[in-house]
Amino acid sequence: MRNTLLRQSTNLLVRRLTDSMAKVRQGAYLVGSCMQQAGVDWYRQDFPLIGYLFKYLLAAFLALWLALKMEMDQPATALLTVVIVMHFRSGMVITKSYYRLIGTVIGILFSMLLVAWFAQDRFPFFIAAALWIGLCTAGSLVTRNFQSYGFVLAGYTLCIVGLPATLTPWHTFQIASTRLSEIGVGLLSATLVSELILPQRLWENIQAVVRSKFRDFSVLLGTGAPAGLNQPFLKFMQDIYQLESFRASVQFETDDARVHSTTINQLNVRFMAVSTTYVVFQRLVRRLQSGGRYPEANALLALMQPLAEAILIDGHPVNDAQALVGLQQAVTGFRQDFDALFTQQLQALAALPDINLLEVETGAELLQRLATELAAYLETYVLLVAYPRARQVDAREFTTDTLHSHIDWLPVSIAATRGAFTLLILAAIWMTIDWPSGILAMTLGVITSTLFAASPSPTATIRQFALGVILGIVLVYVSNVFWLTAAHDYVMLCIVIAPAILLTAWLSARPATAVVGAGLGIAYFLMVGFNQALGDQPVKYFNDSIALMIALVVSGMMFSLTDYAASPWAKIRLFMQLRQLVVDACRNASMTSTEFELRARDLIQRSGNVHRPESADSVRLVEALCATLEIGHAVIALRDVAGGLSAQSQRLLQHTLMLVAHQYKQPGQKNQQQALQWLDHFLAWLQGGEYAQVLTPMLAQRLTTQLHFIRLVIAAEMPAKQPPAFRMEVAHAA
Numbered sequence: 001m002r003n004t005l006l007r008q009s010t011n012l013l014v015r016r017l018t019d020s021m022a023k024v025r026q027g028a029y030l031v032g033s034c035m036q037q038a039g040v041d042w043y044r045q046d047f048p049l050i051g052y053l054f055k056y057l058l059a060a061f062l063a064l065w066l067a068l069k070m071e072m073d074q075p076a077t078a079l080l081t082v083v084i085v086m087h088f089r090s091g092m093v094i095t096k097s098y099y100r101l102i103g104t105v106i107g108i109l110f111s112m113l114l115v116a117w118f119a120q121d122r123f124p125f126f127i128a129a130a131l132w133i134g135l136c137t138a139g140s141l142v143t144r145n146f147q148s149y150g151f152v153l154a155g156y157t158l159c160i161v162g163l164p165a166t167l168t169p170w171h172t173f174q175i176a177s178t179r180l181s182e183i184g185v186g187l188l189s190a191t192l193v194s195e196l197i198l199p200q201r202l203w204e205n206i207q208a209v210v211r212s213k214f215r216d217f218s219v220l221l222g223t224g225a226p227a228g229l230n231q232p233f234l235k236f237m238q239d240i241y242q243l244e245s246f247r248a249s250v251q252f253e254t255d256d257a258r259v260h261s262t263t264i265n266q267l268n269v270r271f272m273a274v275s276t277t278y279v280v281f282q283r284l285v286r287r288l289q290s291g292g293r294y295p296e297a298n299a300l301l302a303l304m305q306p307l308a309e310a311i312l313i314d315g316h317p318v319n320d321a322q323a324l325v326g327l328q329q330a331v332t333g334f335r336q337d338f339d340a341l342f343t344q345q346l347q348a349l350a351a352l353p354d355i356n357l358l359e360v361e362t363g364a365e366l367l368q369r370l371a372t373e374l375a376a377y378l379e380t381y382v383l384l385v386a387y388p389r390a391r392q393v394d395a396r397e398f399t400t401d402t403l404h405s406h407i408d409w410l411p412v413s414i415a416a417t418r419g420a421f422t423l424l425i426l427a428a429i430w431m432t433i434d435w436p437s438g439i440l441a442m443t444l445g446v447i448t449s450t451l452f453a454a455s456p457s458p459t460a461t462i463r464q465f466a467l468g469v470i471l472g473i474v475l476v477y478v479s480n481v482f483w484l485t486a487a488h489d490y491v492m493l494c495i496v497i498a499p500a501i502l503l504t505a506w507l508s509a510r511p512a513t514a515v516v517g518a519g520l521g522i523a524y525f526l527m528v529g530f531n532q533a534l535g536d537q538p539v540k541y542f543n544d545s546i547a548l549m550i551a552l553v554v555s556g557m558m559f560s561l562t563d564y565a566a567s568p569w570a571k572i573r574l575f576m577q578l579r580q581l582v583v584d585a586c587r588n589a590s591m592t593s594t595e596f597e598l599r600a601r602d603l604i605q606r607s608g609n610v611h612r613p614e615s616a617d618s619v620r621l622v623e624a625l626c627a628t629l630e631i632g633h634a635v636i637a638l639r640d641v642a643g644g645l646s647a648q649s650q651r652l653l654q655h656t657l658m659l660v661a662h663q664y665k666q667p668g669q670k671n672q673q674q675a676l677q678w679l680d681h682f683l684a685w686l687q688g689g690e691y692a693q694v695l696t697p698m699l700a701q702r703l704t705t706q707l708h709f710i711r712l713v714i715a716a717e718m719p720a721k722q723p724p725a726f727r728m729e730v731a732h733a734a
Contacts, residue, residue, distance in 0.1 A: 081186025083521035091202035107157025134416035218317035437547035468519020
């Protein structure tokens with residue numbers, strides 16, 4: 001009995017120990033899993049920032065060491081260069097360095113030329129300098145990406161080199177070569193550190209943007225847009241320009257990026273086409289629904305349903321090569337079976353009263369175009385996603401479509417004039433009172449007037465930049481008075497400037513505070529002194545501080561007085577320019593649909609009014625853009641059909657295009673009614689069968705659907721009963 005109890009107690013103890021060990025192992029596994037997940041999250045979210053701060057600091061220290069070792073006059077210039085060109089991604093750093101070097105060399109050459117011409121007379125020197133600043137400011141607005149940055153550098157390099165050279169013209173070449181050497185040291189340090197230490201490739205960002213864009217469009221196509229099309233369309237447009245910016249900056253990075261550069265460009269163009277066609281189709285469906293034509297709208301949605309079901313698998317976008325191949329096959333099958341599906345829908349609608357089959361035929365043609373463009377987009381998308389490491393891209397020739405620019409010379413001229421007058425105002429103050437820190441004020445004034453010329457809200461940007469400058473001024477005082485006096489060697493000097501560098505890097509890494517970080521870094525390294533204790537020179541410190549603040553005040557006032565994008569008449573003019581694009585599409589026989597769409601999108605993108613998707617202005621602009629794309633694509637498609645028509649039919653089409661152009665050139669109820677009456681007459685002629693002598697049935701059908709669609713868009717425009725300003729602003733909000 002006693003042995004039995006002992007065995008039972010022992011077994012119970014063993015079971016409890018076993019259960020306890022199992023729970024301990026389970027707990028340890030859970031703790032390990034949590035720690036592993038936390039480590040993965042930290043590596044993905046926090047480690048890149050820590051690595052960036054480390055690289056930023058290392059590049060600055062390397063530039064400082066080289067500048068001191070080479071006994072350069074202003075080592076802070078090398079540090080300032082590092083602050084300006086450093087970026088998370090290696091490709092961005094290399095590209096910024098490349099264009100900064102080009103801009104600096106051009107600015108130095110022009111500075112030496114001005115000093116040689118006008119060294120003895122400041123007045124013509126500053127007139128020529130103001131013209132140069134205006135030209136560079138205009139160039140920064142006309143060009144894109146870092147080409148724009150090169151113009152900015154060419155502009156304010158004149159202040160860094162040319163203005164000091166006016167005081168000692170005989171030292172011009174020495175000043176120019178020294179500044180170029182200091183800037184070169186900063187560029188070399190930033191490029192080497194970014195490329196060799198924990199490099200972050202821009203190619204990874206490109207693939208992420210490409211996948212995200214495909215995923216978002218797949219969800220939109222598969223589920224519809226219950227919240228409206230404005231925000232998705234605006235997001236797609238911003239993704240297109242972001243991807244183009246990445247593509248332009250990735251040429252110096254990896255073989256993958258260079259090989260696929262043309263593919264990325266083609267993907268952008270094809271995505272733009274398919275997304276626009278989808279939006280136009282959905283707008284047609286909603287226009288039918290709002291007009292009470294529910295049977296026709298439901299028929300079009302039923303026609304699109306197989307395509308919507310194919311693009312999603314279990315409610316999710318495809319994400320691997322095999323699924324992409326299956327999706328391509330599904331799209332091909334949809335195109336092959338479309339005629340049978342369309343016939344079934346027509347037979348179902350034929351039994352219903354008061355059905356306008358022309359509405360369905362118009363939408364069906366849009367659906368066919370959508371499927372064709374989606375197949376082309378998928379073909380290019382597979383090259384980037386399924387074969388990202390391919391060293392040879394498909395041998396077929398890509399078309400050389402590029403992002404066409406639509407340049408509005410009025411805001412460009414305003415910005416150029418603003419930059420020139422900013423320099424002249426500060427130069428007048430300098431010459432009038434013989435201000436010791438006048439060169440510093442002119443330098444910062446030119447930097448802000450050129451650097452922020454393309455900002456969508458320059459006044460707010462200047463305020464953020466001014467906050468950074470104030471922080472830099474305070475930090476300079478602390479550094480120069482309390483810290484630099486104790487820095488007797490290189491290590492101590494690095495310790496002294498490390499807080500300012502880290503704070504600048506941390507602020508610059510966050511988009512919300514990037515401008516504040518730029519102001520802090522520029523102000524700090526413009527004023528910091530390595531070879532002098534500014535605690536003993538309070539007059540120079542306060543002069544420099546006042547110079548920076550005066551430069552910001554003058555620049556801010558000039559931006560406030562000439563803020564083109566914020567003025568109401570600028571928005572009205574923007575709508576007029578969209579209408580003018582339609583007029584150009586009607587009159588210019590060589591304009592393609594891609595060129596038209598790129599010009600329209602670029603016009604909206606450059607306006608700076610689409611950065612807040614929820615705002616009323618952005619909603620109206622996107623509505624106007626969509627309506628412009630609707631009529632523009634229809635007009636170009638109609639004009640393309642005219643190539644195979646007889647002379648009589650071509651005259652009829654030319655008259656149609658002339659009336660459409662007249663309606664968009666001078667919008668009004670009279671012109672609108674005139675265009676609609678002619679379109680009704682033309683459609684009646686086509687539908688009455690009188691075309692048999694001059695047209696084939698297929699051409700007649702294409703003409704009919706395009707003319708009917710143009711009529712729908714023009715009829716949806718707001719009648720000209722409102723005041724001119726209001727009517728022009730909402731003319732496209734159909």
